[in-house]
Amino acid sequence: MNGGVAQRRTDGVQALSAAQKQFFDGNGYLILPGFFDAARVAEAKAHIGDLWADRAPSNPLVVDYFGPPVRAYLRDTDAAVRDRPYKLNDVHLCDKVFQNLSLDPRLVQVLRDVLGAQPMACNTLLMERGSQQAAHFDTFYMPSPTPNMMCASWIALDPVTDANGPLFYYPKSHLIPPFRFSSGGLHAIGAEMADAKRHMAQIIAEHGLQEERFYPQPGDVLIWHAQLLHGGSPITDLEQTRTSLVTHYWTTLDFPDPAGWVVLGPGRILQRRGHQHVAGGNDTAEVDAFVAALRTPRKYCDSAPPDFDPRGYLLRNMDVFGNRADPYVHYALHGRAEGRGW
Numbered sequence: 001m002n003g004g005v006a007q008r009r010t011d012g013v014q015a016l017s018a019a020q021k022q023f024f025d026g027n028g029y030l031i032l033p034g035f036f037d038a039a040r041v042a043e044a045k046a047h048i049g050d051l052w053a054d055r056a057p058s059n060p061l062v063v064d065y066f067g068p069p070v071r072a073y074l075r076d077t078d079a080a081v082r083d084r085p086y087k088l089n090d091v092h093l094c095d096k097v098f099q100n101l102s103l104d105p106r107l108v109q110v111l112r113d114v115l116g117a118q119p120m121a122c123n124t125l126l127m128e129r130g131s132q133q134a135a136h137f138d139t140f141y142m143p144s145p146t147p148n149m150m151c152a153s154w155i156a157l158d159p160v161t162d163a164n165g166p167l168f169y170y171p172k173s174h175l176i177p178p179f180r181f182s183s184g185g186l187h188a189i190g191a192e193m194a195d196a197k198r199h200m201a202q203i204i205a206e207h208g209l210q211e212e213r214f215y216p217q218p219g220d221v222l223i224w225h226a227q228l229l230h231g232g233s234p235i236t237d238l239e240q241t242r243t244s245l246v247t248h249y250w251t252t253l254d255f256p257d258p259a260g261w262v263v264l265g266p267g268r269i270l271q272r273r274g275h276q277h278v279a280g281g282n283d284t285a286e287v288d289a290f291v292a293a294l295r296t297p298r299k300y301c302d303s304a305p306p307d308f309d310p311r312g313y314l315l316r317n318m319d320v321f322g323n324r325a326d327p328y329v330h331y332a333l334h335g336r337a338e339g340r341g342w
């Protein structure tokens with residue numbers, strides 16, 4: 001694992017050397033030790049309490065936990081949920097402290113080196129405990145329009161041990177041709193997940209992939225490739241927090257229209273999109289407001305069938321609306337091949 005550790009440069013700039021880039025390309029991940037200092041880590045950790053304390057109706061944050069209910073507004077969620085594994089969605093859309101971690105100026109430089117393009121944060125997950133998530137490819141959930149033009153950063157805000165559910169990953173798994181669903185794409189089709197699971201078990205056995213675990217200190221960062229097989233190990237001690245921020249990045253190559261970006265500063269771009277959807281409210285009104293605010297890149301509007309109805313598409317495919325995906329973009333990239341209607 002040491003080979004994946006990037007050396008810290010003394011000039012304060014952390015862009016990748018040729019050897020580091022080569023390591024990432026060959027192994028599918030890279031570790032950046034001590035990337036964020038203790039003050040940044042302490043600020044972020046303390047700030048989570050502020051997010052939970054904000055009970056105002058205007059707090060848009062949505063939390064997933066092992067329910068029921070599984071998904072709820074943070075403002076409506078019992079504080080006791082904080083003591084169990086949960087994921088806070090897309091805090092980067094509205095919170096400066098976490099935006100500044102996900103899109104730290106030095107981090108985006110590293111990501112640009114890794115991607116060979118301008119990164120654009122598309123999703124974040126803030127957790128205070130391990131995810132215990134089974135092995136997966138992130139492309140099951142959010143494949144970039146152009147394959148492999150995607151990566152993720154995992155920022156440690158706590159020390160990680162075997163007891164608090166370390167991130168695990170299979171080096172070099174990104175080099176194996178990915179599993180394709182019946183659509184021909186990488187986006188998961190629920191009914192075919194059993195086949196995808198068999199595929200993952202098979203490539204682990206056939207390629208002799210060896211699991212590695214990430215045992216960071218606070219402030220360490222791990223970056224992984226779109227197609228790196230990874231997940232969260234089981235937690236054996238729920239008392240130990242494992243605070244971490246995961247950010248997934250696409251690139252502006254896939255979303256070239258600046259109307260779809262929020263620019264925080266040079267090279268610091270996040271995708272312009274809404275928060276996750278909590279079912280049970282007034283879905284129709286929420287879909288209407290979302291559709292009215294769409295700023296779809298022209299090429300996706302032009303590619304839709306003449307009778308395509310974005311509102312009907314979202315109402316019929318609430319999972320798409322749940323991710324606040326642009327209906328035109330989603331249909332062009334996934335929905336058409338998946339046989340989705342409107």
Ligand SMILES: O=C(O)CCC(=O)C(=O)O
Pocket residue numbers: 125130131132133138152166167230231232233244246
């Ligand atoms: O932190 C973890 O346990 C896994 C997170 C993960 O796989 C992700 O957010 O893509």
Ligand SMILES: [Fe+2]
Pocket residue numbers: 136137138230
């Ligand atoms: Fe993941």
